[in-house]
Amino acid sequence: MDNSTLRQRLEELTVNAVYPVNKQYTEIIIPAESYHEFCSLLKNSQDMLFDYLISLTAVDWKDHFMIVCHITSTIHRHTIIVKTQLSDYGDPVADTVSDIWRTAEFHEREVFDLFGIRFRHHPDMRRLFLEDDFGFPLRKDFTDESRMIVK
């Protein structure tokens, strides 16, 4: 499907979605409550079949976090960017999509490690790179005082 037909199809499926302008791929912002349901719909609908998760990451926008997934279909060769906004900045929690795409399990562990975003129903929510008391370095308010040279 090209971008315009894909967008039409998505508009039939969802109600509260927002479509930001993106020249390259179709982009969609989904409310956090329907994020998991929408993702499994993307994978299982026969005309879309988004079966390959390229990357899953997060962006810190200082008052909220945004989960960003790049997903493509190995059969239809169309790509979509799915985003969801996590409003609770103090204790961000999102639904896991690791039951839909296995690779998400490790991308989500990385996001947890670097942003401190927890994922509900994740099979193995441990840190991936850093030690347990390190803090969350990719947050914009992160400072590592123990390694700073104080002048």
Added chain:
Amino acid sequence: MQEEIVKNVILGEEDDYVINMGPQHPSTHGVLRFEVSLQGETIKKVIPYCGYIHRGIEKMCERDTYPQIIHLTDRMDYLSAHINNEAVCLCVEKALEIEIPERVSYIRTILDELNRIASHQLWWCAMGMDMGALTTFFYGLRDREKILDIFEESFGSRLLHSFNTPGGLMHDVHPGFQKRIKEFISYFRRKLPEYDQLLTDNVIFKERSVGIGVLSREDAIQYGVTGPSGRASSFSCDVRKIEPYGVYDRVNFNEILRTEGDTMARYKVRISEMEESMKILEQLVDNIPAGDFTAKMKAVIRLPAGEFFQRVETARGELGVYIVSDGNKTPYRIKFRSPNFSNLFIISKLAIGFKIADLVAISGSLDLVIPDIDR
């Protein structure tokens, strides 16, 4: 009390024998640790632990300007340094919507393929050495030296090039560039059959690789295993074909696909890819158009506010660069979807039920570069 501790340390949860492979094990080619649970010699569970070489490249990028970021990407997958550089350059050029000269695209594609051959040569010699065939190490490095000499002559560095800049190249290539590549192709065409004679048809090597670590197509897609490892399981994932960049849409080459999905298939895909890369080089080397080596760029590069994504095919799989810009000269957030990160975790599924010695063969055939996992 003491007995209890000893029991927990050695035997693990279910009375398995637990050993650590790494982080300083020679066959992991870097600082990666596998916690392997064994029953006898058979592997029951493999848990990879990474983070020993995590340098926070994504955080460092938030502080640096775009031309500076190029130098950090070298340090991720150091064997595909040129292709990593190109990924960021293409993403920045896409965001700025500038046309780069034809000459730049040709030279970049040629260097990509040279880099891919050099990387596969190093993989081949190291994999042979891991499995006990020391001769391969000398043969592989001997041939790789020829490519590194071309690199050194053209841009002064052998491993970490940083030759790409947003908009083009640092400087023009050496006058003898085309001649040296043609010399290399005719040399390596003679040497590649030796690789088959030495390792591919070797009985011991076959025994240790055929039917070992079989990866199905479904698992490859589910786990996001790309590159030669994915294509050995007939997962067609070559970004050069799907979303062509550079001049890949103008050259004829085959995407190598195999159906077996075992260690031998992953091995054979890489050997065939070296031939395909030479085919691409032959088509391009005589046709480099004259022109500038860089487009006109402003001294300070500011990306328009927005989000940009670029996929390229490195020697190990798909590299994705995701840049979020807020209009400043540094990115607001940058994410590298590195191929090795996704390729690593399949190992805890592939190795189950095989012998501990097969773990070396399987991790060798996945061709992991550890700094690319941790970033």
